[in-house]
Amino acid sequence: MEAxxxxxxxxxxxxxxxxxxxxxxxxxxQMLRIRRxxxxxxxxxxxxxxxxxxxxxxxxxxxxAVGTLSLCGxxxxxxxxxxxxxxxxxxxxxxxxxxxxxxxxxxxxxxGKGGSMxxxxxxxxxxxxxxxxxxxxxxxxxxxxGLKYKGLKGCCLCFxxxxxxxxxxxxxxxxxxxxxxxxxxxIIENNQYxxxxxxxxxxxxxxxxxxxxxxxxxxxxxxxxxxLYEVRAKTWTAIQRAHTESRPTVLEIATYRYFGxxxxxxxxxxxxxxEEIEKYRTLHDPIQLWQxxxxxxEVLTEAQATELDAAAAAEAEEAVRFAKESPIPNPADIxxxxxxxxxxxxxxxxxxxxxxxx
Amino acid sequence: xxxxTYRKALNDALAEELTRDENVVILGEEVAQYNGAYKVTEGxxxxxxxxRVWDTPISEAAFVGLGVGASMMGLRxxxxxxxxxxxxxxxxxxxxxxxxxxxxxxxxxxxxMVIRGPANGGTNVGATHSHTPESILAHNPxxxxxxxxxxxxxxxxxKTAIRDDxxxxxxxxxxxxxxxxxxxxxxxxxxxxVADVKREGADVSLIAHGRATITSLKAAELLAxxxxxxxxxxxxxxxxxxxxxxxxxxxxxxxxxxxxxxxKPFCAVSAQIATIIQQKAFDDLDAPVLRVxxxxxxxxxxxxxxxxxxxxxxxxxxxxxxxx
Ligand SMILES: Cc1ncc(C[n+]2csc(CCOP(=O)(O)OP(=O)(O)O)c2C)c(N)n1
Numbered sequence: 001m002e003a004x005x006x007x008x009x010x011x012x013x014x015x016x017x018x019x020x021x022x023x024x025x026x027x028x029x030q031m032l033r034i035r036r037x038x039x040x041x042x043x044x045x046x047x048x049x050x051x052x053x054x055x056x057x058x059x060x061x062x063x064x065a066v067g068t069l070s071l072c073g074x075x076x077x078x079x080x081x082x083x084x085x086x087x088x089x090x091x092x093x094x095x096x097x098x099x100x101x102x103x104x105x106x107x108x109x110x111x112g113k114g115g116s117m118x119x120x121x122x123x124x125x126x127x128x129x130x131x132x133x134x135x136x137x138x139x140x141x142x143x144x145x146g147l148k149y150k151g152l153k154g155c156c157l158c159f160x161x162x163x164x165x166x167x168x169x170x171x172x173x174x175x176x177x178x179x180x181x182x183x184x185x186x187i188i189e190n191n192q193y194x195x196x197x198x199x200x201x202x203x204x205x206x207x208x209x210x211x212x213x214x215x216x217x218x219x220x221x222x223x224x225x226x227x228l229y230e231v232r233a234k235t236w237t238a239i240q241r242a243h244t245e246s247r248p249t250v251l252e253i254a255t256y257r258y259f260g261x262x263x264x265x266x267x268x269x270x271x272x273x274x275e276e277i278e279k280y281r282t283l284h285d286p287i288q289l290w291q292x293x294x295x296x297x298e299v300l301t302e303a304q305a306t307e308l309d310a311a312a313a314a315e316a317e318e319a320v321r322f323a324k325e326s327p328i329p330n331p332a333d334i335x336x337x338x339x340x341x342x343x344x345x346x347x348x349x350x351x352x353x354x355x356x357x358x
Numbered sequence: 359x360x361x362x363t364y365r366k367a368l369n370d371a372l373a374e375e376l377t378r379d380e381n382v383v384i385l386g387e388e389v390a391q392y393n394g395a396y397k398v399t400e401g402x403x404x405x406x407x408x409x410r411v412w413d414t415p416i417s418e419a420a421f422v423g424l425g426v427g428a429s430m431m432g433l434r435x436x437x438x439x440x441x442x443x444x445x446x447x448x449x450x451x452x453x454x455x456x457x458x459x460x461x462x463x464x465x466x467x468x469x470x471m472v473i474r475g476p477a478n479g480g481t482n483v484g485a486t487h488s489h490t491p492e493s494i495l496a497h498n499p500x501x502x503x504x505x506x507x508x509x510x511x512x513x514x515x516x517k518t519a520i521r522d523d524x525x526x527x528x529x530x531x532x533x534x535x536x537x538x539x540x541x542x543x544x545x546x547x548x549x550x551x552v553a554d555v556k557r558e559g560a561d562v563s564l565i566a567h568g569r570a571t572i573t574s575l576k577a578a579e580l581l582a583x584x585x586x587x588x589x590x591x592x593x594x595x596x597x598x599x600x601x602x603x604x605x606x607x608x609x610x611x612x613x614x615x616x617x618x619x620x621x622k623p624f625c626a627v628s629a630q631i632a633t634i635i636q637q638k639a640f641d642d643l644d645a646p647v648l649r650v651x652x653x654x655x656x657x658x659x660x661x662x663x664x665x666x667x668x669x670x671x672x673x674x675x676x677x678x679x680x681x682x
Contacts, residue, residue: 079427110464120463127430128463135450138420142427142435149383149409149433156427169450172420179415337465338499340523352551352599355499356630 013233021299027228031062031287032312034086037095040316041102045263051102055116055263058086061255063286064189065090067231068157071239075147075154077125079140081161082117084129091126093119099319105326112329134167141173144184148246155183155242163194163202165209174216183242188252195261196271210252218248225255228290256280359542365535367509368398371516376406382520384411385421386438395440396476396535418448426455429471434520442477442529443489456525457500472519474528478569478620479657480668481532488657490621492529496597502526503597504550507571509539511595514548531569551599559590562678563608565631566618567594570669574618577674587682597627606639613644616677618669623651645681650674
């Protein structure tokens with residue numbers, strides 16, 4: 001089976017051709033911000049005792065969020081799974097509101113009600129991280145449906161993992177996306193593992209997850225996450241298809257995560273050989289590769305790179321300070337944001353009781 | 359006043375709201391060209407066209423989820439489940455997404471959508487098609503649940519549900535679709551969370567929702583004629599929000615309560631009502647709160663037995679007589 005798309009041009013592709021040095025450096029900055037944000041969050045998780053629950057780190061996959069979201073225009077929307085710090089920051093959310101959310105503070109993007117897997121920023125067209133594997137895939141359909149219904153030239157980028165591909169909701173969504181010509185792009189971030197289960201042990205046809213889309217008459221392609229140019233070129237083709245033909249696309253982007261499934265992954269070191277992780281970290285790191293490329297292209301200097309990294313680290317430290325100094329939510333806030341009607345105190349809300357105690 | 363069926367009242371509500379607001383869209387299996395499995399959407403596709411009324415494949419997770427996503431984008435989808443029993447196939451979308459997204463986003467995302475369709479048994483279609491999921495769903499904060507008992511209520515509640523900014527689950531009742539009631543021609547809305555006293559009485563309160571309200575009215579009639587006992591029938595209409603005041607007002611008046619509920623008894627809606635009464639009106643009670651629920655087994659097919667499995671007027675009468 002072979003991918004239908006041929007985008008060999010990559011760096012020379014139209015969408016990459018006109019990139020200014022400034023833009024290219026900006027991509028590096030965004031990737032570094034994700035890496036530093038998470039590194040800092042991890043340290044806080046381990047030392048401060050103030051971050052609870054799961055913390056699914058995106059380190060190693062940064063080029064996917066940065067490359068794909070770099071193409072989003074006014075009417076393009078994004079929805080993601082639970083490993084979504086990278087998408088959230090790239091969509092324009094601030095480190096402060098994200099870190100404060102991890103700390104469960106009132107200043108968090110979801111006022112401390114969502115936590116790591118559930119950042120939202122509708123004003124930035126970011127419709128959240130979603131904790132149920134594959135559960136976001138039909139929501140992505142709905143976002144695309146809404147765009148089409150309103151006659152807007154836009155699309156929805158819907159991210160999922162290689163494990164989520166085995167969920168029924170995803171397959172139902174592919175059928176409906178193709179049947180109704182919905183401008184949705186499913187982006188499978190194939191990091192080769194769903195929790196501790198490798199692709200070989202979870203997928204019947206593990207060589208090509210994207211190819212399953214063929215059964216639904218949906219165009220698909222393989223993308224290397226190592227190369228921002230490739231990510232951008234192929235995503236652009238998909239976005240064009242969504243904008244002009246209102247047709248869906250499935251992209252499978254090869255990538256790798258460095259840390260365990262989450263920070264509480266008890267077997268983080270057991271299901272992957274250390275040499276494997278080491279190989280990806282040293283030879284395939286998307287940030288290092290991009291930086292090297294920009295040095296070669298002479299749009300960046302070593303000193304600038306160091307500076308960008310230091311700035312990202314400082315921003316993350318500042319976010320920790322912000323989070324730590326932020327108030328925890330008021331206990332009464334447990335009951336806000338459940339119903340729109342309760343928050344706005346409409347007539348019916350005054351008659352009927354929404355909340356019950358024992 | 360015109361007399362129309364429960365089904366027609368719902369159909370009118372949908373048509374009026376489709377006309378009023380172009381963000382309203384209808385989605386579901388067989389709702390368009392086939393005119394709806396229970397004909398609630400009859401004629402809507404013909405009248406409003408492909409853009410407003412959509413036949414979906416048999417993909418509950420996908421089209422319920424699509425409804426949630428579309429409501430994020432500012433539409434007001436009305437999603438039909440052919441049977442509410444099928445909500446279990448889309449439970450993730452119904453509970454995790456429709457129910458939790460507003461909260462988890464700290465109030466940034468509103469989900470103005472309706473999920474509707476027939477619930478409850480009584481049509482001899484066996485256990486998988488006869489569930490009463492209102493207690494299971496109303497259990498989850500973030501969701502509103504309404505159960506209209508008459509054509510008048512069905513229309514007024516449906517129109518309000520569509521205009522509501524929260525996800526509202528409207529549980530219709532298969533056995534009521536063909537029943538008729540008076541429904542005015544002029545437009546009206548019924549607020550969610552306001553119960554309705556369907557019959558006044560001083561001796562005992564029958565508290566019900568959905569078709570159990572009709573069963574209670576028949577029981578009240580029997581009680582009056584044969585035993586000179588005057589039962590008050592309180593129709594909750596909406597489970598979440600719940601009109602606690604109406605429940606307590608009636609119990610304080612009659613001092614006795616029998617809860618009539620087509621749910622199975624364990625963890626039922628009526629279990630919640632009983633808790634509220636004993637906590638807040640204990641001193642007003644002259645007798646324990648009793649319940650008449652569906653018998654505690656999956657819905658039986660056997661047509662003669664299913665009639666007995668659901669609450670009957672006779673069982674309600676018997677329960678009331680044990681109290682007075
Ligand atoms: C429906 C559901 N089943 C199981 C889980 C638990 N779980 C969370 S993430 C995960 C692995 C998913 O892997 P993948 O989709 O490949 O994403 P990745 O972690 O690689 O980003 C599992 C099993 C869940 N959250 N939801």
